[in-house]
Amino acid sequence: MQNNAKKILVAMHLGNGYGSQPGAWRMPGVDPESFTNFDVMVKQAQAAERGKLHFLFFPDGPASERDIETQPPGPNIDVMMTMAAIARETKRIGLVATGSTTFNEPFNLARHFKALDVMSHGRAGWNAVTSSTDDTAAYYGKRIPSSEERYGRAHEMIQLMQALWGSWGKDAWVHNKENSEFTKKGAINAINLQGEYVGASGPLYVPPSAQGQPVIVHGGGSPNAHELAGRFANVVVGATFTIDDARAQRKAFRDAAKRYSRDPDEIKFFAGLMTTIAKDRRTALDRRIQLTESNFPERVAYLQRMLGIPLDINRLNEPLNQAQLTNARPSPYDPRSAHALKIAKEGWSLRDIIAHGVIDYHPVIVGPGVEAADHMQEWFEAGAVDGFWITPDVNADGIDAFVDEVVPILQQRGLFHEDYEGETFRANLGVPDQYGIDPRIMNHKNK
Amino acid sequence: MQNNAKKILVAMHLGNGYGSQPGAWRMPGVDPESFTNFDVMVKQAQAAERGKLHFLFFPDGPASERDIETQPPGPNIDVMMTMAAIARETKRIGLVATGSTTFNEPFNLARHFKALDVMSHGRAGWNAVTSSTDDTAAYYGKRIPSSEERYGRAHEMIQLMQALWGSWGKDAWVHNKENSEFTKKGAINAINLQGEYVGASGPLYVPPSAQGQPVIVHGGGSPNAHELAGRFANVVVGATFTIDDARAQRKAFRDAAKRYSRDPDEIKFFAGLMTTIAKDRRTALDRRIQLTESNFPERVAYLQRMLGIPLDINRLNEPLNQAQLTNARPSPYDPRSAHALKIAKEGWSLRDIIAHGVIDYHPVIVGPGVEAADHMQEWFEAGAVDGFWITPDVNADGIDAFVDEVVPILQQRGLFHEDYEGETFRANLGVPDQYGIDPRIMNHKNK
Ligand SMILES: Cc1cc2nc3c(=O)[nH]c(=O)nc-3n(C[C@H](O)[C@H](O)[C@H](O)COP(=O)(O)O)c2cc1C
Ligand SMILES: Cc1cc2nc3c(=O)[nH]c(=O)nc-3n(C[C@H](O)[C@H](O)[C@H](O)COP(=O)(O)O)c2cc1C
Numbered sequence: 001m002q003n004n005a006k007k008i009l010v011a012m013h014l015g016n017g018y019g020s021q022p023g024a025w026r027m028p029g030v031d032p033e034s035f036t037n038f039d040v041m042v043k044q045a046q047a048a049e050r051g052k053l054h055f056l057f058f059p060d061g062p063a064s065e066r067d068i069e070t071q072p073p074g075p076n077i078d079v080m081m082t083m084a085a086i087a088r089e090t091k092r093i094g095l096v097a098t099g100s101t102t103f104n105e106p107f108n109l110a111r112h113f114k115a116l117d118v119m120s121h122g123r124a125g126w127n128a129v130t131s132s133t134d135d136t137a138a139y140y141g142k143r144i145p146s147s148e149e150r151y152g153r154a155h156e157m158i159q160l161m162q163a164l165w166g167s168w169g170k171d172a173w174v175h176n177k178e179n180s181e182f183t184k185k186g187a188i189n190a191i192n193l194q195g196e197y198v199g200a201s202g203p204l205y206v207p208p209s210a211q212g213q214p215v216i217v218h219g220g221g222s223p224n225a226h227e228l229a230g231r232f233a234n235v236v237v238g239a240t241f242t243i244d245d246a247r248a249q250r251k252a253f254r255d256a257a258k259r260y261s262r263d264p265d266e267i268k269f270f271a272g273l274m275t276t277i278a279k280d281r282r283t284a285l286d287r288r289i290q291l292t293e294s295n296f297p298e299r300v301a302y303l304q305r306m307l308g309i310p311l312d313i314n315r316l317n318e319p320l321n322q323a324q325l326t327n328a329r330p331s332p333y334d335p336r337s338a339h340a341l342k343i344a345k346e347g348w349s350l351r352d353i354i355a356h357g358v359i360d361y362h363p364v365i366v367g368p369g370v371e372a373a374d375h376m377q378e379w380f381e382a383g384a385v386d387g388f389w390i391t392p393d394v395n396a397d398g399i400d401a402f403v404d405e406v407v408p409i410l411q412q413r414g415l416f417h418e419d420y421e422g423e424t425f426r427a428n429l430g431v432p433d434q435y436g437i438d439p440r441i442m443n444h445k446n447k
Numbered sequence: 448m449q450n451n452a453k454k455i456l457v458a459m460h461l462g463n464g465y466g467s468q469p470g471a472w473r474m475p476g477v478d479p480e481s482f483t484n485f486d487v488m489v490k491q492a493q494a495a496e497r498g499k500l501h502f503l504f505f506p507d508g509p510a511s512e513r514d515i516e517t518q519p520p521g522p523n524i525d526v527m528m529t530m531a532a533i534a535r536e537t538k539r540i541g542l543v544a545t546g547s548t549t550f551n552e553p554f555n556l557a558r559h560f561k562a563l564d565v566m567s568h569g570r571a572g573w574n575a576v577t578s579s580t581d582d583t584a585a586y587y588g589k590r591i592p593s594s595e596e597r598y599g600r601a602h603e604m605i606q607l608m609q610a611l612w613g614s615w616g617k618d619a620w621v622h623n624k625e626n627s628e629f630t631k632k633g634a635i636n637a638i639n640l641q642g643e644y645v646g647a648s649g650p651l652y653v654p655p656s657a658q659g660q661p662v663i664v665h666g667g668g669s670p671n672a673h674e675l676a677g678r679f680a681n682v683v684v685g686a687t688f689t690i691d692d693a694r695a696q697r698k699a700f701r702d703a704a705k706r707y708s709r710d711p712d713e714i715k716f717f718a719g720l721m722t723t724i725a726k727d728r729r730t731a732l733d734r735r736i737q738l739t740e741s742n743f744p745e746r747v748a749y750l751q752r753m754l755g756i757p758l759d760i761n762r763l764n765e766p767l768n769q770a771q772l773t774n775a776r777p778s779p780y781d782p783r784s785a786h787a788l789k790i791a792k793e794g795w796s797l798r799d800i801i802a803h804g805v806i807d808y809h810p811v812i813v814g815p816g817v818e819a820a821d822h823m824q825e826w827f828e829a830g831a832v833d834g835f836w837i838t839p840d841v842n843a844d845g846i847d848a849f850v851d852e853v854v855p856i857l858q859q860r861g862l863f864h865e866d867y868e869g870e871t872f873r874a875n876l877g878v879p880d881q882y883g884i885d886p887r888i889m890n891h892k893n894k
Binding site for chain 2: 025026032033035036038042063068069070071072073075077078080081082084085087088089103104105106107108111112114115116118119138139140141142175176177180181182183184185188193194198199200201202205206207294
């Protein structure tokens with residue numbers, strides 16, 4: 001046990017309350033109303049907290065990419081309201097919700113997140129993303145702005161929100177009944193910032209939380225994302241399929257942090273990992289087949305393009321033949337292709353190849369907990385990540401499976417903490433408290 | 448007991464968690480951190496629910512009007528996050544939060560309120576106000592738009608939000624595991640509305656709540672407010688000092704509802720009432736003196752103008768003399784002046800006149816519970832109101848005082864329900880469930 005060594009950070013993605021796989025809502029034991037059942041979502045949060053996971057993560061975005069007649073919408077019903085419910089019924093786990101920098105007013109969003117931070121006693125994080133799809137813009141009767149505008153606004157939004165968060169300084173709130181001093185004289189500052197895209201006078205009348213203010217998180221991977229996250233974020237939730245790519249991404253974010261005079265260890269890079277945990281590979285594959293069978297025709301079609309060979313939807317039970325394996329050429333346009341071919345070469349049937357999750361958004365573990373632990377250890381020890389954000393197949397039992405089957409192995413290997421280090425999200429991440437805009441980045445002008 | 452007769456509706460204003468009076472935060476037994484203590488706010492909500500009150504009301508707006516060095520900000524820390532906390536720890540009481548139609552995007556606000564409605568099982572209400580002060584606009588780095596623009600946008604906002612709320616029809620959400628039917632084919636509709644001020648494509652991916660969608664509430668009293676509330680609202684929270692004025696306001700809202708082809712009984716007019724309840728008038732006055740003494744100099748100065756006579760701040764202990772009473776002329780510009788003079792003529796000292804709350808935002812009861820009950824009965828039986836929204840002096844014991852000292856008297860007189868009529872806010876208000884835009888107002892174009 002290497003108890004003083006750096007440990008893996010782990011987040012849990014709760015999403016719409018069902019889980020990531022299209023059939024999750026129909027699984028036995030799953031409340032088909034999980035989408036609107038806050039008891040269910042609170043219970044899932046508590047399960048993740050039982051495993052000492054560092055934070056819950058709610059992405060957010062358009063609900064249009066799914067066939068709503070047979071599947072639930074992808075996003076959570078309302079990430080802020082759900083987090084408020086969860087905040088009151090958990091104690092230590094961090095609470096990261098996504099909020100668009102493109103389609104929110106800084107004052108409104110700053111207030112919601114600071115209130116969440118205060119009500120959770122210092123456990124909030126804001127995933128500050130730029131909205132990038134026309135579907136999202138249409139919710140607002142608008143078009144997606146250019147990349148330049150989106151990121152220009154994002155830089156201003158984060159600065160403004162942090163300034164608003166800092167408008168009551170660390171020691172501003174005295175609330176001394178004896179001498180009638182509610183706040184310290186002169187300690188509450190208007191901010192009066194007006195940028196090119198957004199402005200606010202402040203002050204925001206919310207005192208500091210136990211960690212000062214919410215943690216900035218960013219989901220993205222482009223050069224613009226490096227710049228934004230390097231400047232402001234303590235957490236990056238990434239999407240990456242290989243150790244080499246993850247290492248390069250992590251380095252890009254750390255280098256960007258240095259450019260803004262920050263300590264690169266203050267920015268933690270999280271790779272995604274999807275899980276179907278079961279007692280053995282076969283049981284896990286069967287579970288995934290049950291969850292995704294309706295999507296098989298489109299997945300077979302897609303796999304053909306990934307491998308550059310024709311595949312027969314009527315031969316799902318058969319492994320690829322020697323000719324197919326010989327002719328297969330992993331597509332250079334899809335970073336998952338090499339892994340898909342590796343699985344195919346292991347001799348699995350076409351159905352099982354797909355059930356390995358070779359066409360999912362992140363690397364997928366389909367098997368016993370030790371396979372997840374091995375994957376995490378390998379990436380972590382290769383310097384590719386600081387942590388992982390886990391997306392279970394079915395929340396109802398997939399969170400418990402991770403907590404019961406993966407966490408203990410990581411702990412035994414000295415790779416995961418035995419308990420929360422502190423009371424706040426920042427304490428548990430190992431990043432400093434913050435009050436207002438980080439002075440180190442003040443001298444760096446918006447580009 | 449007239450058990451089938453129409454009864455008084457009652458709401459409780461929780462505000463910043465301390466109470467309406469500037470000294471509330473310093474009273475014995477008050478947690479000086481109530482502003483950020485969600486346990487405190489939940490407890491207050493539960494106290495109001497114990498009294499079977501119809502709804503909780505959170506106004507919202509700029510925090511700049513108070514001296515923050517000695518007094519808490521007026522508004523709640525964050526009305527939506529607070530309501531989310533309260534929703535999970537109450538069962539029947541309605542939850543009305545204020546949201547500006549001027550400074551919110553319809554999709555964001557629609558989603559928060561619908562989520563609140565769903566998580567509370569049909570108890571949400573939206574106080575749809577236009578923001579009217581420069582202080583509020585400055586939070587957004589903006590100027591206050593013209594009245595025409597503000598109300599033009601407000602009409603569009605409410606229509607858009609209701610359309611978004613209705614985008615999943617009443618029976619749209621099937622979630623039938625057997626046949627894989629998540630939503631009914633064709634029952635989810637995009638709305639694709641684009642107005643002059645705001646637009647949204649929809650659909651909003653939130654199913655109907657137990658009452659369909661949130662109740663529209665409006666706080667206002669101008670002709671613009673009559674038009675907006677008459678068209679959309681089921682509840683109006685008003686500000687009025689006399690029965691005659693209240694009756695006229697109520698009629699104006701009811702007449703406006705008729706102009707939009709609605710049943711005027713579907714719009715409920717609430718007058719404000721502030722309370723300092725104690726065992727007798729003297730005890731109540733002393734409590735109010737303790738709560739407000741720091742404001743006495745400015746109040747005396749203001750009372751001079753209300754009565755048109757000089758008053759001496761050094762003679763707080765003495766009643767007005769005969770010459771003062773004879774020369775007093777109630778100001779025609781302040782509707783509270785006549786009542787102030789009436790109290791003065793009863794022979795109270797200058798300090799006690801002010802302690803009667805003659806310069807507060809609403810009529811004030813300073814005395815035993817029966818005085819509040821009498822006031823409410825008189826106004827109600829005069830056809831001036833459908834109900835009252837109560838603002839206690841100190842939340843920590845003022846809510847309990849209302850529930851224990853006023854509610855039972857109203858119940859004995861057959862003027863207040865013995866228990867909630869139904870499970871939803873609409874059921875308890877006696878207004879119909881709603882799904883989307885009310886078809887009766889569809890033919891009335893925006894002006
Ligand atoms: C792991 C990850 C998570 C993301 N989460 C969200 C999200 O929840 N909501 C959202 O609108 N965008 C999300 N994004 C999208 C990014 O914010 C960004 O819009 C997208 O990557 C396009 O980036 P670009 O404009 O820099 O090319 C995420 C991106 C990544 C890589
Ligand atoms: C009883 C009452 C409650 C109100 N509550 C709020 C509120 O919580 N927040 C707010 O911004 N405005 C509130 N208003 C203000 C109105 O929305 C409106 O802006 C103001 O009355 C000016 O109206 P006018 O533009 O129609 O003249 C309230 C008004 C009244 C009478």
